[in-house]
Amino acid sequence: MKLAKDVYLSDGRVLLLAGFIIKSRYIRKLELFNIPFVYITEEEPVALTEFSEERVYAEAFNTIKSVMTSVREGKELDIAAVKDTVDDIVHKVINNETVFMQLTGIRDIDNYTFLHSVDVCIYSVITGKKLGLNKEELNDLGIGAVLHDIGKCKVPNEILLKPGKLTDEEFNIMKLHTVYGHEIVSNTPGLNKKIANIACQHHEKWDGSGYPLGISKYQIDKFARIVTAADIYDALTADRIYRKRDMPHMAAEYIVANSSILIDPEIASIFIKNITVYPEGAIVLLNTGEIGSVIEANKNMSLRPKVRIIARKEGPPVLEPYTVDLMHDLDVFIIDILS
Numbered sequence: 001m002k003l004a005k006d007v008y009l010s011d012g013r014v015l016l017l018a019g020f021i022i023k024s025r026y027i028r029k030l031e032l033f034n035i036p037f038v039y040i041t042e043e044e045p046v047a048l049t050e051f052s053e054e055r056v057y058a059e060a061f062n063t064i065k066s067v068m069t070s071v072r073e074g075k076e077l078d079i080a081a082v083k084d085t086v087d088d089i090v091h092k093v094i095n096n097e098t099v100f101m102q103l104t105g106i107r108d109i110d111n112y113t114f115l116h117s118v119d120v121c122i123y124s125v126i127t128g129k130k131l132g133l134n135k136e137e138l139n140d141l142g143i144g145a146v147l148h149d150i151g152k153c154k155v156p157n158e159i160l161l162k163p164g165k166l167t168d169e170e171f172n173i174m175k176l177h178t179v180y181g182h183e184i185v186s187n188t189p190g191l192n193k194k195i196a197n198i199a200c201q202h203h204e205k206w207d208g209s210g211y212p213l214g215i216s217k218y219q220i221d222k223f224a225r226i227v228t229a230a231d232i233y234d235a236l237t238a239d240r241i242y243r244k245r246d247m248p249h250m251a252a253e254y255i256v257a258n259s260s261i262l263i264d265p266e267i268a269s270i271f272i273k274n275i276t277v278y279p280e281g282a283i284v285l286l287n288t289g290e291i292g293s294v295i296e297a298n299k300n301m302s303l304r305p306k307v308r309i310i311a312r313k314e315g316p317p318v319l320e321p322y323t324v325d326l327m328h329d330l331d332v333f334i335i336d337i338l339s
């Protein structure tokens with residue numbers, strides 16, 4: 001279904017714009033903001049194409065959800081399903097790495113771990129492609145990334161889902177998900193050592209301050225170093241129940257600040273150029289109160305895109321949309337993503 005009218009929040013902010021196709025994640029958003037109904041146009045519903053990125057994303061989510069659920073129940077890891085879904089992601093990314101960027105970063109609390117696993121996979125594969133990995137390597141990297149937290153299936157739910165801060169003892173048990181993950185991957189036929197290393201080493205840090213081994217720099221497998229960057233970035237930019245997500249430029253600052261401390265500097269630099277971007281079509285709020293749609297990322301200044309202004313938070317409506325180029329107007333910046 002397509003929205004016939006803009007959807008506003010009670011404080012006047014625009015949540016969704018007329019013309020948007022209503023996707024399941026928008027419905028969750030509408031529920032979150034207690035919006036009881038919306039107006040829709042009477043056009044025929046638009047069918048998803050067979051191999052659309054939304055379908056690939058949805059399948060990846062379903063695969064990792066069923067894999068983690070069955071491993072938690074003591075069953076074997078269905079590696080064929082994981083390989084198929086990662087192969088689709090790699091295929092899409094090889095053809096166009098920005099393709100998934102409008103789907104990542106959306107979270108609901110029940111599915112946090114599964115959505116996080118898919119996003120970490122997508123960011124890792126894009127970074128790996130930019131680092132020059134071949135298709136086979138990208139597939140291993142993607143499988144390791146989507147399974148990086150598989151060891152959490154062996155951590156008791158009381159600890160995993162505890163709403164408050166973990167005690168030292170609980171945190172020590174939580175840290176063991178890396179060791180459990182290594183064990184699960186190593187015991188699964190068809191998965192290699194590089195994939196097991198990702199499960200084991202994705203919390204190791206460049207300066208040696210991570211866990212479980214406290215290894216540093218090039219002692220850490222390159223694929224695990226990529227997944228670490230993706231894991232950190234995704235945790236910062238996704239909405240959590242207790243914390244509003246960071247904007248891409250804020251997360252980018254964190255990655256720059258931790259380059260050569262927590263994160264491999266080469267990977268941090270590739271990450272900043274390619275992942276920390278505002279996706280085309282994102283509806284953003286500027287510090288000027290103008291609301292617009294990102295129309296084009298500026299080369300080498302991915303955090304300062306061109307924005308087509310369509311509304312204002314306050315004041316008169318925008319009758320004639322106009323473009324603001326954040327590369328030229330350096331006093332203007334994005335303060336929120338509305339949709």
Ligand SMILES: [Fe+2]
Nearest residue numbers: 148149202203
């Ligand atoms: Fe983890």
